[in-house]
Amino acid sequence: MTATGIRELLLSRIRDVADHPEPGVMFKDITPLLADPAAFTALTDALAATAERTGATKVVGLEARGFILGAPVAVRAGLGFVPVRKAGKLPGATLGQAYDLEYGSAEIEVHAEDLTADDRVLVVDDVLATGGTAEASVQLIRRAGAQVAGLAVLMELGFLGGRARLAPALDGAPLEALLTLP
């Protein structure tokens, strides 16, 4: 399939849900895409290609939808997977980072021992909206002493300005969005 064909397939499997989880938010629901094996496989392959191209040694997935996408990407690319979880879930010694997102605020954590100075980490998530979640994850990875190979998302909501917000934290590492939605 051509790159355009893949993008059209992925876009056709994302459902818009108005006013979820709060009024004024147009929620981008990826569950139809996950339920379609051709679309889910195409997405996994595209993100795994990014992992290989960026020379990543680990994939970080952001709870919860970043787990669903990131774990198969890590397996496909032959890399380890490191979960970045919402605060209070990981049992070991953690590093934490608070952040704001399009609809609220939260704190994420990672097991510090899962990342080393030799690691180049590709962060995988479904949506880049305001960039708050992704920015916090990049800060966390750097505080853990690892390098950031890049950030790969299924879709970027361009009108929320996440790319510009993230630029300082990424510090030259690539941000790749398979779809950019106006």
Ligand SMILES: O=P(O)(O)OC[C@H]1O[C@H](OP(=O)(O)OP(=O)(O)O)[C@H](O)[C@@H]1O
């Ligand atoms: O760019 P931002 O404004 O930070 O928003 C993007 C984040 O919001 C969603 O996660 P959410 O916290 O809703 O968690 P979920 O995956 O558990 O639904 C999405 O999966 C991204 O991680």
Ligand SMILES: Nc1ncnc2[nH]cnc12
């Ligand atoms: N509009 C949106 N749709 C889906 N996930 C999101 N995360 C933040 N904003 C979102």
